[in-house]
Amino acid sequence: MPNEKLFFGAVFLVVLYWMLRLYEPFLLTLSIASLLSIATYSINLKLLNITKNRTIAALLSTLLLSLLFFAPIVYIITSIGSTVNNFDPAIAEKTLNYISSLNFKLPDILSFLNPKIDDFIKSFDLANLTKNILSYAAFIGKNSANFIKDMFLITIFFFFTNLHGKELVHYAKNLTPLDNKEIDLVFIEVANVMSVIFYSIIVTAIFEGALFAIIGMVFGYDGLLLGILYGFASLIPVVGGALMWLPICLYELARGNVLEAIIIASYSIIIISLIADTFIKPLIIKYINSFAKVPTKINELLIFFAIIAGLSAFGFWGMILGPAITAIFIAILKLYKLLKNKNTCKN
Numbered sequence: 118m119p120n121e122k123l124f125f126g127a128v129f130l131v132v133l134y135w136m137l138r139l140y141e142p143f144l145l146t147l148s149i150a151s152l153l154s155i156a157t158y159s160i161n162l163k164l165l166n167i168t169k170n171r172t173i174a175a176l177l178s179t180l181l182l183s184l185l186f187f188a189p190i191v192y193i194i195t196s197i198g199s200t201v202n203n204f205d206p207a208i209a210e211k212t213l214n215y216i217s218s219l220n221f222k223l224p225d226i227l228s229f230l231n232p233k234i235d236d237f238i239k240s241f242d243l244a245n246l247t248k249n250i251l252s253y254a255a256f257i258g259k260n261s262a263n264f265i266k267d268m269f270l271i272t273i274f275f276f277f278t279n280l281h282g283k284e285l286v287h288y289a290k291n292l293t294p295l296d297n298k299e300i301d302l303v304f305i306e307v308a309n310v311m312s313v314i315f316y317s318i319i320v321t322a323i324f325e326g327a328l329f330a331i332i333g334m335v336f337g338y339d340g341l342l343l344g345i346l347y348g349f350a351s352l353i354p355v356v357g358g359a360l361m362w363l364p365i366c367l368y369e370l371a372r373g374n375v376l377e378a379i380i381i382a383s384y385s386i387i388i389i390s391l392i393a394d395t396f397i398k399p400l401i402i403k404y405i406n407s408f409a410k411v412p413t414k415i416n417e418l419l420i421f422f423a424i425i426a427g428l429s430a431f432g433f434w435g436m437i438l439g440p441a442i443t444a445i446f447i448a449i450l451k452l453y454k455l456l457k458n459k460n461t462c463k464n
Contacts, residue, residue: 143274146267149434150274152441153182154282155308156315161279175279179272185319187268189345194264196342264433299452306448307441314420314440320401322348325393329361332384336377338365351394352424352436358389419443 157178165174278285290300330344343361350360362385369378420440427439
C-alpha cells in the first residue's frame with residue numbers, strides 16, 4: 118500500500134506539472150474570472166432567483182460585468198489612442214512655458230527637491246516628448262490588443278464559472294480533507310472581502326467619476342472620457358484624482374483661463390476629494406458591507422498595501438489579485454486557529 122501511494126503521488130505531481138505548463142497562459146485570466154465570480158456571487162444568486170434559469174442568470178451577470186467594468190476600459194483605450202495620435206506639440210510647449218515661468222517653491226521640509234524640479238524643467242526636450250508620445254501610441258495599440266484578448270477570455274471564463282460555480286465548489290469540498298464548515302470559513306472570508314472591495318471600487322469609481330465628468334462637460338471637455346479616467350485614478354491610493362484635475366488646471370492656466378483653473382481645482386478638492394471621498398465613500402463601504410453574510414472588518418491600511426503590492430506584482434489586475442491573496446492568507450490563519458482550538462478541545 119505505501120508503494121502504491123508513493124507511485125500515485127509521483128504520477129500526480131508529474132501530471133500536475135504538465136497541466137500547469139499546458140494552461141499557464143490562461144492561469145491569470147482564470148484566477149481573475151474566478152475572483153470576480155466570487156465577488157459578484159450575490160448578484161448572480163439574485164438573478165437566478167428572478168429568472169429561475171442558471172444559463173440566463175450567468176449570461177445577465179456577464180453582461181452586467183462587461184458594461185460596468187470592461188466597456189469603460191475599451192472606451193479609454195480607443196479614446197486615448199485617438200488623442201495621442203492627434204497630439205499637438207504646441208499645446209505641450211505652451212503649458213511647459215507657463216510652468217517654467219512660475220516661481221514654484223516647495224515647503225522648507227521638501228526644499229531639497231527644488232533643484233531637481235528646476236533641472237527637470239530646463240532639460241525638458243519637446244522634440245523628445247513628441248517622439249515619446251508617438252512611441253506611446255504604438256505601445257498602447259500593441260498592448261491594447263493583448264488587454265482586450267485578456268478581457269474577452271475573462272468574460273468567457275466568468276460566464277462558465279457562474280454557470281457551473283455550485284458544482285465546482287462542491288467538487289473542491291470533496292477533494293479536501295477538511296470539514297465543510299472549515300472550507301466555508303475560507304470561502305466566506307474571501308467572498309466577503311472580495312465583494313466589499315469589488316463593489317466599493319465600482320461604486321466609488323462611478324460616483325467620483327460622474328462628479329468629475331460634470332465639471333469636465335461644463336468646460337467643454339469629453340465628460341465621459343474624463344469621468345472614466347478619474348474613476349480609475351480615484352482607485353490609486355494617496356495621489357488619486359489629482360492625476361486628472363492637476364494637469365487640466367495647468368493646461369487652463371497656460372491658456373490664460375485662471376478662473377476656470379481655480380473652479381476646477383476647488384471643485385475637485387472640496388466636492389470630490391473632501392466631501393465625496395472623505396465623508397461619503399466610507400458610508401458607501403459601510404452600506405455595502407452591511408449586505409455581506411458576515412460583515413467584514415476591512416483594515417484600510419492593509420487594503421492599501423494589498424492594492425499597491427498587487428499593482429506592482431501583477432499590473433492592472435493586481436488591484437483584484439492583491440486584496441484576494443491577502444484575504445486568502447488571513448482566512449487560512451483563521452482556519453489554522455480554528456483547527457488548533459479544535460485539536461486542543463479534543464485533547
